[in-house]
Amino acid sequence: MNRTLFPATLPLVLLLAACSGGSDDAGEPEPAETMMPVEPDGGIGDGAGPPGPVVAETIPAAFRGVWDYVEGSCDPASDLRVEIGPKTMQFYESHGDVTGVEVGSPRDIVVSLAMEGEGETWDMARKFTLTDGGRTLTSAPVGEEQFEPMPLKKCE
Template sequence: MKRSLLTAALPLALLAAACSDGPDEAAAPEPAETMMPVEPDGGIGDGAGPPGPVTAETIPAAFRGVWDYVEGSCDPASDLRVEIGPETMQFYESFGEVTRIEVAGPQDIVVSLAMEGEGETWEMVRRFTLSDDGRRLTPAAVGDDQFEPMPLKKCE
């Protein structure tokens, strides 16, 4: 009887020994934690890069309306007056149809326009920044465009 127990226990002991890594298992160093790489452009390492700009279908309501130079009269004949609609901008002697709107923040948008006026057509991009109280709008040039920003007031 002793012999049969010993014979049965021996294969189990050999099997257990074969599955273990032996005495060196405790001495093996833990693998270092691998950090997720960050890409130079701010991406998280998945190749996607940072999130792109937020776009809108129409110009946000806070930017719409009739605007004129801060010292202007808001009269339709004012040469710095602009009427901003959901998808268009009417200037003194030109008209722009919105082709793209990037929303940089609640008070900051970049508008791309297909312009026409005085028999010419051209593309124009402008940044519009709204004051905290929503009563001033400052257009600014984007890219290489030469444009002197002139603050506008909201006309009643």
């Protein structure tokens, strides 16, 4: 008996042709799949970059409390003492109402304040960074204002 292999192998040939990528219905070669680029910062290649800081209405709880210079006494009369609440900051001779909080990470924030003290008003921004497991808070200038960053300890 003379059998032809063609009918038995036809499904296998069609399956292989479908998987090869070969050409489209018009006989044109199909374009190769292009990998999506990845940006150096880990972004997906769309140019958007990493997410920016989160804007909050209040100062995060980890930053709140009474703080004083690392060598200070935590006494209310200490001129480097600051009391940080959810929406206010009380300094030695001035008071600030929070107008904005940017949370860069759980340990970095930038607080914008509407300040008032000694008969004057002004706007101010400060960067605050927590270190030592939340026991040290360092204040640094934002913008054109210049001063040496100051480490503060948490008062009991």
